[in-house]
Amino acid sequence: MKYLIILGDGMADEPIESLGNKTILQAANIPTMDKLAAMGRNGRLITVPEGFHPGSEIANLEVLGYDVNKVFEGRGSLEAASMGVPIESGEMAMRCNIICIENEKIKNHSAGHISNEEAYQLIDFLNEKLGSDKVRFFPGISYRHLLKIKGGDKRVSCTPPHDVPGTPFCDVMVKADCPEAQPTADLLNDLILRSQELLSKHPVNLKRMAEGKDPANSIWPWSAGYKPNMKTLLETYGLKSGAVISAVDLIKGIGVYAGLKPIEVEGATGLYDTNYEGKTQAAIDALKKNDFVYLHIEASDEAGHEGDVSLKLKTVEFLENRVVKPIFEEVLKWDEPVAIAVLPDHPTPCRIRTHIAAPVPFLIYKPGVEPDAVQKYDEESAKEGSYGTLTGEEFMKALLA
Ligand SMILES: [Zn+2]
Structure with missing residues (x-):
């Protein structure tokens, strides 16, 4: 089995009046993500431990199973x-x-x-x-x-x-x-x-x-x-090799300490005009060569910071149509099964235009594993997922177990 995490930065949100009190994920047209949720198992993940500010560096470290109380050494060392x-x-x-x-x-x-x-x-x-x-x-x-x-x-x-x-x-x-x-x-x-x-x-x-x-x-x-004292994901989970794809230095830096090879993609801007197709192709190529890939897409977070509901909706549908769908269709053709997880690192609600520390919805689709009853991928549906609410390394263990 190979493993892919697709992280839509900040894409979780609150119910929004102009969307008929739906969240962005509920209002967006995301049939592949819904299908993966229906074929997989779901839950919520606490990505910001008490006492920490809901920064992307904190939340992404937690998604990858690191205890930020033990390993967080500031932005400088990660960006370095x-x-x-x-x-x-x-x-x-x-x-x-x-x-x-x-x-x-x-x-x-x-x-x-x-x-x-x-x-x-x-x-x-x-x-x-x-x-x-x-x-x-x-x-x-x-x-x-x-x-x-x-x-x-x-x-x-x-x-x-x-x-x-x-x-x-x-x-x-x-x-x-x-x-x-x-x-x-x-x-x-x-x-x-x-x-x-x-x-x-x-x-x-x-x-x-x-x-x-x-x-x-x-x-x-x-x-x-100081220098973060992080065990690599390869050591912790017995993976052979892994890669990280992101336009953001902080995320690439976390990947490096996690033992992942950063892959540069031309035209990866971190904005809604990013080179989605380039990142998608890079993820497919990286999955062929590695058994773990962390694909981080920043655009939805930026739209949240701008408080722009229709732009954020568009970034989530870009993630669906230009990332999740083509990757899923490609890996279905492969002999070796690929487990796919989709989640944000933290919500960036358009209303308040900054990160908050609420649990995020996740889906884990693993070929051969019996699905739970959840049929859609969004904040509300995930509450009914069989994983319940996970913390710390439980998500990575659930994905890689
Ligand atoms: Zn973030």
Whole structure:
């Protein structure tokens, strides 16, 4: 048996008035997903343990059977894996945004979604001026970069910059959680202040300002952690090999620590215009070569963040028509059976335009396994599923058992 998880990021939702009080999944035309639910067994999965914020990194780690209490080491270390930057023991990794500050206040977390090309010049410059044996910046994508500090202490409180637009930056600088972490907090705050002085005069920013664009005039490090201590899925479940397909660095990074090979797909954007056909073909090819594939599609989450009901409906139907249906039709022709699971990582309700920590509906279709009574794939139907409500590694065990 081979195993495929198709994850529609954020696709679970609440009943929506304009849809006759149906959820997106209930209103969408998704006959293949319904068929898989009817031929398979269903349930709900708690993907965000108590005390954690419902971030995609948390929820995807839990879907893959990891206990985030034990393995979560911040975004930086996960994104580092996707960027090919190893975190050694004794090193601390942090997500490092380059942000726009105006009149001493955080204007935005993205420096106006600065281009990669401009960002690379700034990161190079920061390494030249602020880099040392201890401090190193690594370029990522747009405003999302990586800061690695040798000997850093992760017991520091940092503020995600997207949470505090309009706030004076001085009010949300790094604080030590214990006296031992004070030198790390001092170092980070010093780097922030020195970056502001250096970046404000850099030609890239002078040009951006002349063009009326937001300058990237400060670094903003957050989400500190060490190298995650994760056993691979291959070790845990005795799989021979696996692959991950996603446009999102965080998910690819989780995949790398999980022992999955990240597969790059041209035109995978993470938006509704993503190259669905390319990702579908990549998943089919990866399933031929591996016995486990994690296929992550971001688009429905983005539509939820935009609060756009008809767009979100469209992304779920794209997932049906351009991913689930062609993959199912293909694998039916194969000699080796393929188990397929479909689920989101968390709901991203259009009404509130952000993630929530409610249980998500899942289906597991395994050829040869007797189905339960559920006939459709959606939030309500899944409550009647024979798996009930699962937590932690129970979902992966149910799929791979
Ligand atoms: Zn997500």
